[in-house]
Amino acid sequence: MDSGEVRRRIASSPLARVAALPSRVGAVSRHNAAVASQSARWLVSRREHTNYTYDLTPLNLEHLAWWAASVAAAPVQECRSWIAEILKDRALQEYAYRISVSTGRRGLTDEKVRIARRAGWYAVVRALQPEHVVETGTDKGLGSLVIAAALLRNDKGHLTTMDINPDSGFLISGKYADVTRIERGDSVALISQLAEPVDLFIHDSDHSAAHEAAEFRAVASHLAASALVLSDNSHITGELPAWAESTGRTFTFFREVPEDHWYPGAGIGAAWYPRG
Ligand SMILES: C[S@@+](CC[C@H](N)C(=O)[O-])C[C@H]1O[C@@H](n2cnc3c(N)ncnc32)[C@H](O)[C@@H]1O
Structure with a gap:
């Protein structure tokens, strides 16, 4: 043998x-x-105890550009350059650094801004030029800051961000506050009171499946016909794909690959009516 x-x-x-x-x-x-x-x-070099921040690997950023191109029906070259635009936004970095080192939560806040998948939110806002973006779950305001930066570059549109925590949103002030309304309370109750149509909706609040589904039900009648719905919870639950299917929308998902971080990464689910 x-x-x-x-x-x-x-x-x-x-x-x-x-x-x-x-x-x-x-x-x-x-x-x-x-x-x-x-x-x-x-453990020795960073401070965060929740909502971890990190950079994405270069290959993962390339995947993010293709994901944004797909959900926003935009050229991938433009999505790449929008992602580079926010990652190289020195004014935003310095602004967030100044607030992070002086906030009352500085003991639990990393000084350097690492936006990870939110660069995809930025590219989508740059591509779709929405009038009204709604984000549930403000926390420090990192996602809100990124969205506000995109709206300011677009020179149109505003953001409504909602959080049940009265101390949330400390990163939002100055020109970023000019395009941002922070609402405090339960997101499902606040969504039902929205007065303007929503062009881009981002679920990032209570990540229980029941709450996520309740937000999609609450926002459905407030969505513009071409609205894009994102979920920061699609790596955990199947609520967004289930809602997409039940409403005749299509669904796709981007998965983060953090660079040099123990956290395995989150993701972004997206649901929309295919554009003809
Ligand atoms: C993951 S963080 C949001 C992260 C933020 N969007 C970002 O980009 O960094 C989740 C936030 O949801 C808020 N939250 C939890 N339950 C909520 C509810 N029922 N309504 C509104 N906000 C809620 C929490 O207070 C927390 O600040």
């Missing part, structure tokens, strides 16, 4: 997993050691 035949026999026998154990242990150990080392670095 030649060595090839011996390998084939072992591979088809119960001994196969034992024979492969050293390489299996090696692969999983290398992976876990890399995550443990990222985790240790993060």
Whole structure:
């Protein structure tokens, strides 16, 4: 029996997993050691305890540009340049840094702004030129800041952002506040009081499936015909694809790949009526 035949026999026998154990242990150990080392670095160098921020890998940013191009029906070259525009926005970086080091929550806030998937929100706002964007879940205001920056570059449109936490939104002031209305309370109740049509809706509040679904039900009658609906929870629940299917919309999903961070990343679900 030649060595090839011996390998084939072992591979088809119960001994196969034992024979492969050293390489299996090696692969999983290398992976876990890399995550443990990222985790240790993060614990000593960063401050956040929730809503983690990080950069995305260059390849993942390229995927984000293609995702934005698809959901906004825009040329991918433009989506790439909008993503670069927000990532290189020094004025926004310096503005957010100044607030982050002076806020009452500075002990739990990272100083450097890392917007990750929100660069995709930015590209979509630049592409669609919406009049009215609604974001549920403001938190510090990082997503709101990115959306407001896009609206300011568009020179049109405004943002309504909602959060149940009265201390939310501390990143929004100055020119960013000029295009942003912060509303405090439960998002489902606030959505039902919206007076203007919504061109872009972003769910990013209470991430329970029931609350996410309640937001989609509440916003449905407020959506413009061409509205795009995004969910920051589509890596956890199937609520947006289920709602998309039940309303005749299409659905797609972008998954983050964080660079040098233990967190495995979130994602963006998108639902819209295909544009003819
Ligand atoms: C993941 S954070 C939002 C992150 C933010 N959009 C960003 O881009 O960084 C979720 C926020 O939802 C808020 N929230 C939780 N339940 C809510 C509710 N029922 N209505 C409105 N906001 C809620 C929390 O207070 C928290 O600030």
